[in-house]
Amino acid sequence: MSKFETLDNILKNNNGYLKTADAVGAGISKTYLGEYVRERGLERVSYGIYMSEDAWEDRLFIIQTRYPAAIFSHETALHLLNLAEREPSEFSLTLKSGTNSTALNKEGVRVYKIKNELFEEGLMQVESQFGNDLRVYNAERTICDLIRSRRNIEIQDLQSAVKGYVKRKNKNIPLLMRYAELFSVEKIIRQYLEVLL
Numbered sequence: 084m085s086k087f088e089t090l091d092n093i094l095k096n097n098n099g100y101l102k103t104a105d106a107v108g109a110g111i112s113k114t115y116l117g118e119y120v121r122e123r124g125l126e127r128v129s130y131g132i133y134m135s136e137d138a139w140e141d142r143l144f145i146i147q148t149r150y151p152a153a154i155f156s157h158e159t160a161l162h163l164l165n166l167a168e169r170e171p172s173e174f175s176l177t178l179k180s181g182t183n184s185t186a187l188n189k190e191g192v193r194v195y196k197i198k199n200e201l202f203e204e205g206l207m208q209v210e211s212q213f214g215n216d217l218r219v220y221n222a223e224r225t226i227c228d229l230i231r232s233r234r235n236i237e238i239q240d241l242q243s244a245v246k247g248y249v250k251r252k253n254k255n256i257p258l259l260m261r262y263a264e265l266f267s268v269e270k271i272i273r274q275y276l277e278v279l280l
Contacts, residue, residue, distance in 0.1 A: 086111050086115055086119075087119060087122075089109050089111065090106060090109075090111065090116070090119045090123075093105050093106065093109065094123075094125075094135055097215075098138060098141075098144075098213060098214050098215055099134055099135040099137060099138025099139075100128075100132060100133070100134055100135075100138060100141075100144070100148070100215075101120075101125065101132075101133045101134075101135075102131055102132055102133075102148060103116060103131040103132075103133075104131060106119075120133055123135065124136055128140065128145055129145050129148070129149055130149065131149075132145060132148055132149070138213075139213045141211050141212075141213040141215050142174070143155065143159070143163075143174065143211050143215075143217055144211055144213065144215035144217065146174065146176070146187075146190075146192065147215075147217055147218060150176070150178075150187065152178065152179070152182070153176040153177070153178055153187075153218070154176060154177050154178075154202070154203075154206060154218045154219060154220060155174070155175070155176050155177075155217055155218065155219040155220070156175055156176055156177040156195060156219070156220050156224075156225065156228050157175035157177075157193070157195065157225065157228055157229060157232060157236070158171035158173075158175050158229075158236070158240060159171055159174045159175045159176065159219075160175070160219050160220050160224075160225040160228075161225060161229075161240070161244050163209050163211075163217065163219050164209070164219070164221075164222050164225065166222060166225070166244050166247045166248060167240070167243075167244065168240075168243055173191050173192065173193050174191075174192045174193065175192070175193040175194075175195065176192060176193075176194060176195070177194075177195045177196065177197055177202070177220070177228070178194060178195075178196050179196065179197070179198075179199050179202045180196045180197060180198050180199065181196075182196065184196070193235075195228070195232065201265060201266070204220075204224055204262065204265065205220045205221040205223060205224025205225075205262060206218060206219075206220060206221075207219060207220070207221050222248055222251070222254070223248075223254075223255055223258045223259040223262050224262050225244070226244060226245060226248055226259060226262075226272070227259070227262045227263055227265075227266045227268050227272070228266070229241050229244060230266075230268045230271050230272065230275075231266055231267075231268055245275050245279065246279060249276070249279045256276070259272065260272065
């Protein structure tokens with residue numbers, strides 16, 4: 084298989100995206116990659132990330148690629164989990180405490196931080212609307228996150244998220260209560276559930 088065919092396969096398998104790291108990992112030099120990018124007319128969408136002309140720009144996937152440790156949370160998680168009435172005006176994600184988030188803040192991304200031992204609680208993967216895998220918190224963790232951050236969240240977004248969650252067939256109240264205890268929001272969650280259940 085030629086180097087161009089190798090890069091074509093990487094591009095195809097990643098829904099029209101090509102990362103410099105993937106090319107280098109496949110044994111292709113950056114110089115050769117540059118030739119390929121010019122030859123195929125790829126667009127540089129971020130540092131080390133290129134997109135083919137026929138791919139849809141997936142901002143969430145680009146952020147995930149640039150910050151692989153980040154997990155989409157809060158309003159963005161609501162949207163990805165189909166619990167939001169509207170698309171968020173800015174993306175929200177969570178990082179481990181102590182992680183530098185200056186670049187993300189400059190890009191208009193809302194960043195939350197949490198201690199390491201709670202960071203991966205409720206982590207799952209969903210597909211973006213363009214078919215790319217994204218790291219996101221599950222619905223139960225997201226409800227707890229929203230309540231923990233309620234001073235920064237629109238009250239109607241919080242209320243509609245909890246109402247939407249309670250109406251779901253696949254809700255997991257015991258898991259929600261376990262997270263509520265972990266994140267010290269048990270009393271508030273119980274108040275919501277008493278009204279809605």
